[in-house]
Amino acid sequence: MSAQIWFLDTNILVYLFDADEPEKQARARELLRQGAEIRLSTQVLQEFYVATTRKLAKPLPPEQARRVVEDLGVFPISRVSHHLVLSAIDRSVASQVSFWDGLIIETAIADGARRLVSEDLQDGWEIERMRVWNPFASP
Numbered sequence: 001m002s003a004q005i006w007f008l009d010t011n012i013l014v015y016l017f018d019a020d021e022p023e024k025q026a027r028a029r030e031l032l033r034q035g036a037e038i039r040l041s042t043q044v045l046q047e048f049y050v051a052t053t054r055k056l057a058k059p060l061p062p063e064q065a066r067r068v069v070e071d072l073g074v075f076p077i078s079r080v081s082h083h084l085v086l087s088a089i090d091r092s093v094a095s096q097v098s099f100w101d102g103l104i105i106e107t108a109i110a111d112g113a114r115r116l117v118s119e120d121l122q123d124g125w126e127i128e129r130m131r132v133w134n135p136f137a138s139p
Contacts, residue, residue, distance in 0.1 A: 004036050004037065004114050004115060005036070005037045005039055005111065005112050005113045005114055005115070006031075006036040006037065006038055006039070006113060006114070006115045006116075006117050007038075007039045007040070007041075007104075007107070007108035007111055007113035007115070007116050007117065007130075008031075008038055008039070008040055008044065008117050008118075009044065009104055009116065009117060009118035009119070009120060009121075010043075010044045010047040010048050010051060010104075011118065011119045011120060012028050012031065012117050012118070012119070012135070013028070013040075013044065013048045013072070014048060014051045014052055014055075014056070015027070015028040016028045016029060016032075017052050017056065017060055017068070018056055019058055020056075020057050020058070024136055027135055027136060028135075031117065031135055036115070037076075038075045038076075039075060039076050039077075039078065039108070039111045039113060040072060040075050040076070040077050040078070041077060041078040041079070041080060041103075041104070041107045041111075042077060042078070042079050042080050043080050043100070043103055043104065043107065044104070045069050045072060045077065047100075048065075048068070048069065048072075049065050049066070049069055052065045052068070053065045076111070078107050078110065078111050080103065080107065084103060084106050084107055084110060085103065087102075087106040087110075088102035088103035088105070088106045089102065090102075091105055091106050095127075097121070101120060101121060104116070104118070105121075105127055105130075108130060109127065109128055109129075109130055113130050114129065114130055114131070115130065115131055115132075115133050116130055116131070116132045116133070117133050117134075117135060118132060118133075118134065119134050119135075119136055119137075121134075123137045
């Protein structure tokens with residue numbers, strides 16, 4: 001039986017490098033060792049680069065952030081398509097979430113994720129065959 005597919009939102013990856021949040025950093029690192037099949041998207045990689053080089057209290061140097069983005073290529077990376085953008089618009093309107101959250105949701109669904117790991121969306125929210133999980137809110 002194959003591992004369950006988890007789609008990671010950007011914030012989970014950012015916490016891997018956020019020294020000001022040691023508990024969340026440890027939890028994010030633990031998540032990567034849990035044996036799930038991790039999926040990411042081009043959107044997540046773009047947001048990760050910007051967040052880690054500009055938004056952390058102690059930003060990563062651009063060269064280091066680039067190396068991390070390169071290393072994240074070990075996971076399957078979904079490309080954001082025209083179809084996903086249109087689906088994200090529809091999701092944003094129907095679910096009253098931001099367009100960017102809608103795009104994360106739609107990409108995760110398209111990838112067959114059973115779990116969307118995110119701190120930004122409502123923990124436990126069931127969307128089609130997928131459940132949102134905030135690993136910082138629940139054990």
